[in-house]
Amino acid sequence: MAAPPATRLPPEFDRIARHFAPLAGPAGLGLTDDAALLEPPAGRALVLTVDAMVAGVHYLPDDPPDLVARKLLRVNLSDLAAKGAVPLGYLLTVSVPVDTPDDWFARFAAGLAADQAAYGLALLGGDTTGTPGAATLTATLIGHVAPGGMVRRGGAVAGDLIVVTGTIGDGALGLAAARGQVPDPDGFLAGRYRLPTPRLGLIAPDVAHAALDVSDGLVQDLGHLCRASGVSAEIDAGAVPASAAAFGVGGQGDRTAWLATRLTGGDDYEIVMAVPPGRLAALRARAGALGIPVTPIGVCRPPGPGEPPGVTVLHDGAALTLGPGGWSHF
Amino acid sequence: MAAPPATRLPPEFDRIARHFAPLAGPAGLGLTDDAALLEPPAGRALVLTVDAMVAGVHYLPDDPPDLVARKLLRVNLSDLAAKGAVPLGYLLTVSVPVDTPDDWFARFAAGLAADQAAYGLALLGGDTTGTPGAATLTATLIGHVAPGGMVRRGGAVAGDLIVVTGTIGDGALGLAAARGQVPDPDGFLAGRYRLPTPRLGLIAPDVAHAALDVSDGLVQDLGHLCRASGVSAEIDAGAVPASAAAFGVGGQGDRTAWLATRLTGGDDYEIVMAVPPGRLAALRARAGALGIPVTPIGVCRPPGPGEPPGVTVLHDGAALTLGPGGWSHF
Numbered sequence: 001m002a003a004p005p006a007t008r009l010p011p012e013f014d015r016i017a018r019h020f021a022p023l024a025g026p027a028g029l030g031l032t033d034d035a036a037l038l039e040p041p042a043g044r045a046l047v048l049t050v051d052a053m054v055a056g057v058h059y060l061p062d063d064p065p066d067l068v069a070r071k072l073l074r075v076n077l078s079d080l081a082a083k084g085a086v087p088l089g090y091l092l093t094v095s096v097p098v099d100t101p102d103d104w105f106a107r108f109a110a111g112l113a114a115d116q117a118a119y120g121l122a123l124l125g126g127d128t129t130g131t132p133g134a135a136t137l138t139a140t141l142i143g144h145v146a147p148g149g150m151v152r153r154g155g156a157v158a159g160d161l162i163v164v165t166g167t168i169g170d171g172a173l174g175l176a177a178a179r180g181q182v183p184d185p186d187g188f189l190a191g192r193y194r195l196p197t198p199r200l201g202l203i204a205p206d207v208a209h210a211a212l213d214v215s216d217g218l219v220q221d222l223g224h225l226c227r228a229s230g231v232s233a234e235i236d237a238g239a240v241p242a243s244a245a246a247f248g249v250g251g252q253g254d255r256t257a258w259l260a261t262r263l264t265g266g267d268d269y270e271i272v273m274a275v276p277p278g279r280l281a282a283l284r285a286r287a288g289a290l291g292i293p294v295t296p297i298g299v300c301r302p303p304g305p306g307e308p309p310g311v312t313v314l315h316d317g318a319a320l321t322l323g324p325g326g327w328s329h330f
Numbered sequence: 331m332a333a334p335p336a337t338r339l340p341p342e343f344d345r346i347a348r349h350f351a352p353l354a355g356p357a358g359l360g361l362t363d364d365a366a367l368l369e370p371p372a373g374r375a376l377v378l379t380v381d382a383m384v385a386g387v388h389y390l391p392d393d394p395p396d397l398v399a400r401k402l403l404r405v406n407l408s409d410l411a412a413k414g415a416v417p418l419g420y421l422l423t424v425s426v427p428v429d430t431p432d433d434w435f436a437r438f439a440a441g442l443a444a445d446q447a448a449y450g451l452a453l454l455g456g457d458t459t460g461t462p463g464a465a466t467l468t469a470t471l472i473g474h475v476a477p478g479g480m481v482r483r484g485g486a487v488a489g490d491l492i493v494v495t496g497t498i499g500d501g502a503l504g505l506a507a508a509r510g511q512v513p514d515p516d517g518f519l520a521g522r523y524r525l526p527t528p529r530l531g532l533i534a535p536d537v538a539h540a541a542l543d544v545s546d547g548l549v550q551d552l553g554h555l556c557r558a559s560g561v562s563a564e565i566d567a568g569a570v571p572a573s574a575a576a577f578g579v580g581g582q583g584d585r586t587a588w589l590a591t592r593l594t595g596g597d598d599y600e601i602v603m604a605v606p607p608g609r610l611a612a613l614r615a616r617a618g619a620l621g622i623p624v625t626p627i628g629v630c631r632p633p634g635p636g637e638p639p640g641v642t643v644l645h646d647g648a649a650l651t652l653g654p655g656g657w658s659h660f
Contacts, residue, residue, distance in 0.1 A: 027378075029482070032558055034409040034542050035379040035473075037480050040370040048357075048454055049365040050470060052423040054461045079364040093382040093423075093468045124378055131384045133463015138423045140380060140470040143365075150367050152359070212364050228362055 012128060015102070019109040025089055025122025036124035038089070044144040047085035051076050055135040059194070060178060065104050066111030067194045068137070073115045075215065076141035077198035078269040082213040084151045084203040085143030087119050092126035096135040119200070148205070154228035155209040156274030162233050162298040163208075163283065165199045165270045167243040168218050172265020177249075188245040196269030201290050203271060207283040211273035217264040219311050219322055222272050226300075226309040229274070235298030237263065237315040256315070260322050263313060274300055342458060345432070349439040355419060355452025366454035368419070374474040377415035381405050385465040389524070390508060395434050396441030397524045398467070403445045405545065406471035407528035408599040412543040414481045414533040415473030417449050422456035426465040449530070478535070484558035485539040486604030492563050492628040493538075493613065495529045495600045497573040498548050502595020507579075518575040526599030529622050533601060537613040541603035547594040549641050549652055552602050556630075556639040559604070565628030567593065567645040586645070590652050593643060604630055 021031045027038040040046060053075070055061045059068050073090065080087050092112075096104070116122065124142070174193025177184035184190050203211050210229055214221045218240065226233050237259050250258040275283055280296065287294040303309045313320040351361045357368040370376060383405070385391045389398050403420065410417050422442075426434070446452065454472070504523025507514035514520050533541050540559055544551045548570065556563050567589050580588040605613055610626065617624040633639045643650040 032554075033413075033483050035377045035413050035415070035480075037475075038376040038378060039477075040376055046368040046370055047365045048368060048421060048472075050421040050423055050455055050457055050468075052425050052457045052459050052466075052468070054425050054459055054463075054466075056462050057460060083363075083365050085365070091378060091380040091470050093380055095382050095384050095466050125380055127380055127382045127468070129382050129384055130387060131464050131466060132386050133384075133466075134461050136382075136384075136425050136461060136463075136466040138380075138382070138457070138468050140421050142378075145367075147369075150365075153363050224362075 015105055016128060019105045020123065020126060023109065023112055023116060023123040025124065027089060028122060028124045031125065036091070038124065041088070041144050043147070045147055045150065047080055047083050047143040047145055047150060048140065049076055049079040050138060050140040051079070052136060052138045061135070063194060065107040066114065069108045069111030070115045070195055072137050072139050073112065073119070073121065074196050074198050075269060076139050077119055077200065078196060078213040078215065080141055080143040081198045081200040082151070082203055082211045082271045083145070084149055084205070085145045087121050087141060087143045087200070089122045089124040089142050091124050091140045093138045094126065094128045095131040098130040151203050151205055151208050151211045152228070153210055153212050153225050156225055156229035156231050156300050157209060158231055158300050158302045159277065160209055160274035160300040161277055161280060161296045162222065162235055162272065162300065163275045163294050163296050164214070164218070164241065164272050165202065165287070165292050165294055166197070167241045167246065168214065168268055168270060169246050169262025169265055170243050171196070171267025171269065172261050173246055173249050175267060182249045184245065188243065189249070193267055196267065198269065199271050199292055202287055202292055203273065207279050207286065208273040208275055211271055214268040214270045214272050216266050218268070218272060219263050219313060222311050225272065225274065226311060230303070230309055231300040232303045232307065232309050232312065233298055233300050234312045234314060237313050237320055239295065239297045241293065241295045256320070259315065259320065264322050345435055346458060349435045350453065350456060353439060353442055353446060353453040355454065357419060358452060358454045361455065366421070368454065371418070371474050373477070375477055375480065377410055377413050377473040377475055377480060378470065379406055379409040380468060380470040381409070382466060382468045391465070393524055395437040396444065399438045399441030400445045400525055402467050402469050403442065403449070403451065404526050404528050405599060406469050407449055407530065408526060408543040408545065410471055410473040411528045411530040412481070412533060412541045412601045413475070414479055414535070415475045417451050417471060417473045417530070419452045419454040419472050421454050421470040423468045424456065424458045425461040428460040481533050481535055481538050481541045482558070483540055483542050483555050486555055486559035486561050486630050487539060488561055488630050488632045489607065490539055490604035490630040491607055491610060491626045492552065492565055492602065492630065493605045493624050493626050494544070494548070494571065494602050495532065495617070495622050495624055496527070497571045497576065498544065498598055498600060499576050499592025499595055500573050501526070501597025501599065502591050503576055503579050505597060512579045514575065518573065519579070523597055526597065528599065529601050531620050532617055532622055533603065537609050537616065538603040538605055541601055544598040544600045544602050546596050548598070548602060549593050549643060552641050555602065555604065556641060560633070560639055561630040562633045562637065562639050562642065563628055563630050564642045564644060567643050567650055569625065569627045571623065571625045586650070589645065589650065594652050
């Protein structure tokens with residue numbers, strides 16, 4: 001009798017077995033079943049987020065596959081970080097052109113493995129498909145918090161300080177640098193675009209009334225916090241921290257255009273938060289222990305009469321108009 | 331002072347607010363935050379699965395958007411059904427060309443709403459992006475089971491009956507019908523391709539040692555069950571149930587080609603399972619109450635000496651060779 005036909009695995013399954021199955025945690029069941037089986041951590045609530053990345057939209061098609069994989073995890077980890085959640089695991093979809101070489105998968109999986117180790121993550125499940133179009137990658141991240149421990153967007157009150165982590169604007173300048181449009185002698189800016197750093201471990205209800213990550217541009221994302229909280233924010237453009245590399249790209253020239261790019265550009269993956277003034281010292285202490293810079297850049301106030309909640313950017317004492325603001329994928 | 335720039339929402343957020351936010355359950359927080367906050371059901375384990383659907387690969391680009399949405403949920407619900415899980419909620423990614431009309435989103439969301447109501451699901455979160463390529467949709471489904479209540483692929487033992495739900499082969503014939511390649515007078519076959527029926531509520535450890543859903547073709551998917559269980563399966567091609575519409579398409583002509591298409595084609599989203607003979611009556615009783623047809627089609631046996639676990643298809647008493655088997659997206 002001939003060997004049963006179904007013992008030969010098609011390439012899709014062979015690829016999963018070789019590249020992705022070694023990344024699965026216990027709940028992922030070796031990626032040999034239809035679904036993952038996850039025992040939720042006792043007494044904790046789950047925090048869930050998903051982001052898609054499309055080649056040519058969210059990353060450059062010739063970006064190194066390991067960095068693409070790590071960015072995919074990190075943009076989602078950044079959401080968990082802003083909510084005060086501890087990462088646990090993720091599900092993955094990889095839709096790529098059918099002629100994608102095996103080496104791409106190997107390097108992509110190596111990137112996943114590196115950041116799984118760095119951030120204590122396990123692969124729970126996934127799906128790989130071909131596509132006639134642009135590669136499209138998604139990760140659904142699962143984290144957990146103590147009951148009541150998630151920091152929302154909507155908790156800011158008048159008088160809270162607006163605080164950001166790290167430096168703002170490197171993502172937008174880094175995309176321009178990766179495209180060769182601005183100088184970036186040591187690759188710092190392009191590196192910030194290609195591989196953001198999720199600010200895990202900092203945010204919790206004891207230091208922040210509200211928080212979210214800066215993915216679509218500081219002004220737009222802070223606007224989300226304001227609308228959800230029913231407050232307005234005034235920030236001082238000159239106080240928004242810039243990296244030395246960002247200063248090197250136009251920081252001495254047309255300050256307004258440079259500020260507009262930095263304050264409305266996307267891909268920073270820093271955190272903007274509303275901090276009660278009495279908790280700033282505690283925030284600084286925790287941030288110091290984690291090696292995360294934190295900088296107050298403004299304050300929350302009640303919206304003026306008839307004014308919707310929103311963001312005012314002050315520059316040399318005058319309000320700066322930045323256009324519709326932020327980075328929209330549509 | 332000018333109105334703050336960030337109070338104007340870009341189209342991406344406006345679209346989420348209008349079409350998707352009304353679908354969010356309590357854990358989805360109105361889709362106004364970075365992440366969902368889910369209290370897992372007490373004393374239950376979570377079952378997690380994700381599938382991607384690409385236009386032109388997994389559905390036809392001009393398929394009605396409401397049916398595309400419902401198929402996206404149902405292919406994932408089918409995985410939960412095969413594991414014995416109760417559906418709870420889902421996260422969604424929608425990557426579509428930037429010129430996708432608003433009406434497409436409205437109809438897509440209407441399809442999601444219909445099947446959320448039908449299956450007790452809530453939207454927990456998501457991401458919408460533009461793409462320069464083919465539309466790519468993913469859903470991450472979350473269900474739950476009692477501890478020990480998930481039915482795996484690997485539990486079949488020699489002597490178990492192989493049983494399938496519904497009819498097999500309608501998905502493959504339905505794709506051909508949707509493309510106008512085979513007659514389908516009343517649209518039954520195309521309907522089976524465009525809108526599968528997840529067989530929820532049937533599978534549990536008391537009636538099945540092993541199960542998975544038939545998404546890539548019966549022979550290939552049963553092969554997964556065999557390899558995971560370390561058994562071989564012999565099925566009788568003539569016993570594999572066909573719909574009347576499938577009989578109408580070649581069931582009277584070249585029986586071997588017709589069988590090969592039905593037994594190796596994809597998109598059935600029925601369940602194939604290994605049932606201890608003593609539990610067949612209990613399975614039939616539950617299936618009858620749910621209105622789900624169940625049909626024994628074969629039996630598990632130990633692999634022969636030196637033979638890897640696999641599937642043998644018998645037709646008129648002889649082994650049928652079906653080629654490499656199943657439908658691979660690569």
